[in-house]
Amino acid sequence: MLRIIRAFWHDQRGIALILVSIMLPAIIGLSVLAIDMSRMNNLHNDLQKGADAMALAAAAELDGRADSITRADRALANLVANNYFFAGMNGAQQALQAAGVTRRYLRSIPASDDMPITAANVITDEVAGALEARFVEVTVKPVGFFTTFPVAYNTGNTTNDSMSISAISVAGFTRGVCDFTPVYICNPYEGTADTIYSVAANPVKRRRLIELRQQGGNTAQNSPGNYGFLQPPDGSSGADVIRDMIAKTKSAACYNSRGVSLRPGFLATVRDALNVRFDVYNGAMNGNKNDPDYAPGVNVRKGYQTSGKGGGSACNADLASPPDPSQFEAFPNDDCSLGGCTNDNRIGNGWWDFNTYWNTNFATTANPVTVPKPLGADGATPASNSNQPTRYSVYRYEIAQGIVGHPSNGGEVGTPACSSNSVSNPDRRIIYGAILNCQALAAAGLMGGGSSSPPLPVEAFGSFFITQTVESGPDQTIRVELVDVTGREGQGTLDKFLRDEAQLYR
Numbered sequence: 075m076l077r078i079i080r081a082f083w084h085d086q087r088g089i090a091l092i093l094v095s096i097m098l099p100a101i102i103g104l105s106v107l108a109i110d111m112s113r114m115n116n117l118h119n120d121l122q123k124g125a126d127a128m129a130l131a132a133a134a135e136l137d138g139r140a141d142s143i144t145r146a147d148r149a150l151a152n153l154v155a156n157n158y159f160f161a162g163m164n165g166a167q168q169a170l171q172a173a174g175v176t177r178r179y180l181r182s183i184p185a186s187d188d189m190p191i192t193a194a195n196v197i198t199d200e201v202a203g204a205l206e207a208r209f210v211e212v213t214v215k216p217v218g219f220f221t222t223f224p225v226a227y228n229t230g231n232t233t234n235d236s237m238s239i240s241a242i243s244v245a246g247f248t249r250g251v252c253d254f255t256p257v258y259i260c261n262p263y264e265g266t267a268d269t270i271y272s273v274a275a276n277p278v279k280r281r282r283l284i285e286l287r288q289q290g291g292n293t294a295q296n297s298p299g300n301y302g303f304l305q306p307p308d309g310s311s312g313a314d315v316i317r318d319m320i321a322k323t324k325s326a327a328c329y330n331s332r333g334v335s336l337r338p339g340f341l342a343t344v345r346d347a348l349n350v351r352f353d354v355y356n357g358a359m360n361g362n363k364n365d366p367d368y369a370p371g372v373n374v375r376k377g378y379q380t381s382g383k384g385g386g387s388a389c390n391a392d393l394a395s396p397p398d399p400s401q402f403e404a405f406p407n408d409d410c411s412l413g414g415c416t417n418d419n420r421i422g423n424g425w426w427d428f429n430t431y432w433n434t435n436f437a438t439t440a441n442p443v444t445v446p447k448p449l450g451a452d453g454a455t456p457a458s459n460s461n462q463p464t465r466y467s468v469y470r471y472e473i474a475q476g477i478v479g480h481p482s483n484g485g486e487v488g489t490p491a492c493s494s495n496s497v498s499n500p501d502r503r504i505i506y507g508a509i510l511n512c513q514a515l516a517a518a519g520l521m522g523g524g525s526s527s528p529p530l531p532v533e534a535f536g537s538f539f540i541t542q543t544v545e546s547g548p549d550q551t552i553r554v555e556l557v558d559v560t561g562r563e564g565q566g567t568l569d570k571f572l573r574d575e576a577q578l579y580r
Contacts, residue, residue, distance in 0.1 A: 257507035271559060436480055
């Protein structure tokens with residue numbers, strides 16, 4: 075009997091079944107817990123991806139314009155539709171918006187992700203603060219998650235089979251340009267019935283001549299149509315540095331629409347810097363006439379007298395004096411005597427004397443060109459004073475048709491003759507600049523005189539065709555036509571300069 079008991083005591087057969095029976099509740103519990111943790115992780119991923127997508131969609135609208143928050147809210151509501159799973163026991167698909175999505179617009183975020191966002195970062199007045207909105211924080215309200223494993227995961231739950239999961243995402247948008255001249259222009263259409271975008275989209279309005287004037291850093295600098303200078307990205311802000319960046323065939327400067335810093339002060343040499351585009355080398359530019367970095371454009375016709383009484387060589391010619399539009403004619407100004415000009419005639423009415431310009435330079439009495447006239451504003455019939463094109467389109471037409479070298483009645487040609495260089499880029503006579511809503515920025519206390527702190531948001535980046543050489547008057551007036559602006563309303567000619575990026579920060 076004792077032998078039987080001893081044998082039974084030492085018999086280990088079937089012990090695994092006993093151990094499994096003992097451990098089975100723990101095995102089942104851990105398996106259920108693993109399933110719950112997997113579902114919880116998948117739900118959080120769904121919510122986080124949705125929050126990220128919505129934050130990016132909203133951030134892409136934060137371009138520093140007055141309606142940026144309105145457009146961002148519209149993007150949040152309509153642009154992104156995400157669904158999430160794993161919230162309930164049945165894993166049914168649910169719409170993210172149904173979970174509840176809130177947002178806050180921020181003017182800044184803390185330097186470190188470990189630092190919380192505070193009230194100082196948040197924009198409370200979303201109308202006045204739209205110009206400063208740089209980031210958006212999107213929060214998906216906590217979603218109820220029902221667990222299979224009956225253990226409370228946090229102390230705040232009132233039941234032992236549920237918890238809440240949420241997601242937060244912070245995104246911002248940056249639009250920048252590279253190879254731009256360090257120039258800013260106070261939006262000439264700020265406060266008018268037109269916007270800079272509607273003008274850029276309409277060739278009839280684009281042909282309005284705009285007079286850009288330099289005011290030297292006083293409060294008048296903030297008036298529509300005035301221009302000034304930007305701080306170069308490398309911090310070098312000397313007058314010679316700015317002058318050379320404007321004069322060179324390619325500027326290495328990059329600027330961010332989020333904020334540009336102004337370089338205060340008057341720059342008297344801007345005339346010399348801009349006029350190299352017209353094959354005119356005066357002042358400090360005289361020594362650069364054979365430097366390819368300061369080459370003129372391919373078409374430099376400017377109404378200069380180069381022969382006869384009062385004329386000079388290619389390098390020291392000047393406007394015909396007295397003016398003789400039948401012999402020498404640059405692109406004419408708008409005729410404001412007909413009415414329709416605004417802002418003390420700073421913005422023209424778009425009526426310019428195409429017939430005189432064409433007849434003087436191409437339909438000459440001695441040697442008329444054989445190519446037809448360019449198309450007018452209607453895009454279908456030849457240009458005339460009743461169907462005027464933009465000056466820029468005529469300029470490009472001359473290049474495309476190979477008639478740049480045709481002499482005017484007075485003998486002027488558009489081919490560079492002073493410099494031994496020229497550039498093949500037809501847009502050498504374009505000036506690129508940041509367009510600021512100077513009046514609104516000044517009213518918000520962000521712009522005073524010619525300097526700014528903090529950096530100022532940019533309404534758009536624009537390109538302007540310089541129609542005539544820059545005069546030597548006290549305002550260094552630049553006469554231009556608007557060509558294009560960045561943004562959805564633009565024509566896309568500036569896309570090659572753009573660097574757009576909406577990115578997640580938290």
